[in-house]
Structure formats: structure tokens, C-alpha cells
Amino acid sequence: MLSNASDRWHTELWAGQRDILPLALGVATYGLAFGVLAAQADFGVFATAVMGTTVFAGSAQIMAVQQLVAGAGVGAAVVAGAALNLRLLLVTASLRQELRGRPAWQILLGLHLATDENWALLHATRVAGRPAGYWFLVGGGLVLLAVWVVTTATAAAFAQLIPDPDALGLGFAFTAAFVAILRNLWRGLGDVGPWGVSIATTAGLIWLTSLPPAWALVVAGIAGAATAAVTGGGGHADD
Template sequence: MVLEKLDFSEARKGFIEITPLAVGVGFYGLAFGLLAAQAGLSSLEVGFMGTFVFAGSAQIVAVERLMAGAGAAAAIIAGLALNLRLLLITASVSNVFSQRPLWQLVLGLHLTTDENWAMMLARQKRGGASGYWYLVGGGLALLLIWLVSTVAGVVVATSIPSPKALGLDFAFTAAFIAIARSLWRGPKDLLPWLCVVSVVVLGLYSGALSETWVLIIAALAGTTVAGVRR
């Protein structure tokens, strides 16, 4: 099957085009490495965690909980709560992985993160290929920078400028704004998207739910509106 072959040029495109986002990820990696070193993690533990968990915000929260003495179970649950959005992410692109050998399914799913997922969607919208190798190429670039920057953060473990001081925390917001623009499918998206924004605003100001649940409920509310309308 042709699909199963490695499409090197797609993978390379994915690897290169994610660079602006990878720079932002690198700064978070340094910050995470610093936190992990303070929590007593070794370079080996941080490298292993980055490679096999590969979910930045969940790693940060889990290590923070561990450092707070909350215990292993609480640390895992806190990290998993943040990762629930990955359920929606892989569900939304499940066709990209269908009819692939098991190793490609496992590799692709593991390498799927917010950043390369969003980049792949934008590429598909521009009429690019199926997207699997683009996704994997972007995922490998992110894994590499995450690994290098987190371990560097542990080793250096001194004064690293905080991402926020440099405005880099906004890098992801700006990137997702550009990607949302390319995902706009026309007027039929208006009502679902307005619904999403309204639920986020209401959810945050009510203060009744954590950010993760606000995010998931808002996305589901918007997609339900889109599903009901013909």
C-alpha cells in the first residue's frame, strides 16, 4: 500500500514548518527542566518523561504536584486532567491514522500534540496530502526540541529568563489565532465559534470549573451546535 511508505518530503515539511512553534516549546522546555531539577529529578528521568509522556503542560503540572508533596496518584491525575483534550484532538483527526500498520498508528498517536496537530490541519486546509507524515515530521521536531531543552534546563538549572518576561507565552496564542483563521470554513462556522467563546467566558467567570473542563465543555458545545444545524 502506497500510503504506508515513508513520505520523506512531507515529513521534512512538517519538521521545518513547525520551527516558529518549536522555538516557543524550547523556552517552555528550559523552564520545565528548571522546575524538574528543583523537584529533584535527574536528567535521565526528565529525558525519559519527555520522550514517553510527551505532553508539556501535563508534565509541568505533575512535577509541580510531586514537588508539593501531593503523592504519585494525585500528580498523575492532575497531569491526566490536562491531557483529556488530547482525546478530542486524536478523535478529530482519526482518519489520518486509519488503515496504517500498528507501528505507524502507535508512533503517530504518541507524537500528536496541540502544535503539530494544528499545523497539520492548516496544511490539509491548503490542500496538502493526507497529513500523516507531516504530523510525524512536526512531532519529531517537537520531541527533539522538548528533549534537548528540558534536559538542558536540568543541567543548567540557573537563571533562565521566564517565557512570560519575553512575551513567549503569547507565542502559542498568536499561532493558534493564525491557524484558526485558516480553519474557518465560512459562515456556517460563525454560530458554533461564537458559542465556544461564550461558554469559555461564562465558564471562566463563573469560577465553578477548572480551565481544562471549560475548554472541553466549550469545544463540545460548539461542535454540538455545528452537528445539530444542517
Template sequence: MKHGAFAILPLASGAALYGFAFGLLAAQVGFPWWGVGLMSAAVHAGSSQIVAVEQFANTSAVLGAALAGAALNLRYIGIVASLSEVLDGLSWRIKLLAIHITGDENWALTMSERARSRDIGPSFLIGSGLVMISVWTVSTTAGAFAGAVLPDLERFGLGFAFTAAFIAMARGLWRGRSSALPWIVAFGVAIVVVQLGAPKAYAVVGGALSGLLASHTIRRTGKVAA
């Protein structure tokens, strides 16, 4: 576990920065500091939290915010599936813990290290995951504390931190030209939904589902052709 905990520290440092920014702005749109901390510990998914809070700030629609966040978390179905070999042999309790603390950063690092050495296993994933969820929860909570007492940060242009953090995380999910078509499909569907006047949350849900469908179709077509 120590190996994973130390290996993830550079990525955790970056997550702490946009986690603090997220906490600042979440507090200023009405979220209490304890609510931000609880969300970070229970959800532990930066991109979906950012979208959910932004959606709630714009519309105050709890269901729409939850749907938008859940749509972005659909990618974890594939992430968890890719960890089946890593988690093989563990008890259900440990598996559930490992799945909950798995995020984009420690999953990518674990799979990258495992490709180099088959000795990398669940202890690396859990160690790195515990560091990431701890850093994310503490940084977002600290940001919320600060955001509750600071002046309106929108005046300083810090509202763009939501978008900037999301772009940074989305960039980390880019896997090259092979993933271009699903992204284009998702982007196109989202724009169409917005143009039709539907709530933005539905644009996120529609875009995410259509992107996943496009990705599944491409992979299935490739297997059939092979």
C-alpha cells in the first residue's frame, strides 16, 4: 500500500488545487462546508461533482444535478470491469472499498504500473486510492470553509475554475484518435439537446449516453471485423 500511496502524490497534489477551487465555488453557490465534504467522501468523483454543483447553481434542480453527475460517472462501469483481474480473490467488503476509492487518477496509475509489472495489485490500487480520496475530501472541505467567508469570487473570474477543472480532467480521459468519434457524437448530441431548449442536465445525460453507445458500437464492430 505504501508504494501506491507515495506514487500517487504528484497527481494528488494537482487534485488538491482544483479540489480547493471547487470547494470555494460550491460554498459560494450555497453549499455548506459539511455538505461539500460529505459529497466528496461519498461521491468521490471530481468531474461529476463539478457538473452537479454547477447545474444546481444554475437551476436549483436537485434531480437534474444528480442526473448530470450520474451520467458522467457511467464511465466507471468500464473502469470497474477493467479491475476484475486486479481485485480477484478479495472479499466483497474489500472489493467495495477498492471500487469506491478508485478514481481516474489512481486507476490510470495502477493500470500503467501493472502493464510494467504484474506484481502491482490491489494493495497499490487501495493505497493510492486512500490518498486520493483523503486529499480530495480535505481540499474541497477547506475550499468550502474559505469560500463561506471570502467575497464573491465571480468578480475575479474564478467562476471559470469549474470549466477549467473539467477540461483538465476530460483531457486526462483522452485516449487518442480512436476515441475521437464517441467524443464528437457526445458533443453533437449535447449541443442539439441544448438547442432544443431542454435543461442542461439532460444535455449532459444525452451526450454521455450517446458517446457510450458510439464507443460500444465501434468496439463491437471492430471485434466482428476481426
């Protein structure tokens, strides 16, 4: 009996690692762009790797470091990144079934490794009629974490060797990567409301008030997350 249970979680862990590989290529792309951005913010290779391991939230890390590069304070950078990551409260709340009854270390591990990519893959796999649960999510998350840390640290090391990264057009890589992130976050028509509120709030605060853009993004992120919570916005990846 114990052997069968062990075989099941090993099989599920491997399936999650295998199935996430195509999505991991996209993560590597904006991981490279983030590494260049981190170097511009004077993050060393070690600091970039530590941030990637402990925070492990690509879009939030990009937003926070972008604010530092733009001259915003540390507080504004942290709050901006946290506000952008509020959507993960909805993602992790949807994992109650997978986390129920597990020891604390497994719950914390699952929450830390939950991303847009492996969460969406979990649901897509189930829709396709194949089993996928907690260890499937963790397997995918471990691969994404490894790819993210390696690519960001490598890019940060490379960028430190270049006197002027912008001269090579690497700045556009960040813009392209952020567009890719937005596309990756889109889950269906249910996102129209929350995204629309966030965009309108950002534009209104920047054009009509003297609020700094960094704080406008924070307020807009909170407004968008609140809209999603109230309206139930945010469709699954297969919508």
C-alpha cells in the first residue's frame, strides 16, 4: 500500500516536471530580461539568485526592480511588487482541495511554488481527463523555480560585463518580456473587468493627479484585484 502511494506521488511529480517544460521556455525568456534589469539596479548575481529563490514571482520582481531603476524608493518598489502579486491570493485560494490535510511544510512549499503557469497547467491537465494534484503542481513549480533562478542569475552576470546594456537594445527585451507576461496572465473574458479597472485607474491617477506613477500602479493593482474578488473575474486558462 505504501509503495503504491509512493509510486503515485513520484509519477505525478515527474508528470508535472515534464509537462511544464514548454512553458518553462517562456519563463526563461523573461528571466533573461529580468536579469539584465536587475544588473541595472545594481543587483549582484548572488542577490538576484536569492531574490529569485525567496520571492519567486516574476512579474512582481520585474515591477519592483523597475521601480528601483526608475528612482522610486525601496518602500514603493516593494509595495508595487506586492500589489501586482495580489492576484496570487485568488490562485492559492483555489488550491484548498490540494492543500487540505497536508503538513505545514507541504502547504508552504505548495504556496511558494504556485505560479500562473503551473496552476493553469494543473487545471488544463484535469480538463484533458488526466490526473493532476498537489505533486503535479509542485513538480512544475520546481522546474520553473530552477529555470527562473538560473536564467536571471546568468543574465545578471552577463549584463555586468557590458558597459552599456541599452546600446545592445537589451532594454527592449524587458518590454517584450513584460508583454509576454501579460499574455501569459490572460485567462479569458472574465479578465476584461479587472484589467479594465486597473488600466483606467492607472491612466486616471497619472493624468488627473500628482500621484507618482509607482503609487498609481499600486492603487490600480489593488483596484483590479478587488474587482476580480467582487465580480469573480478571471477565467481559467481553458476559457
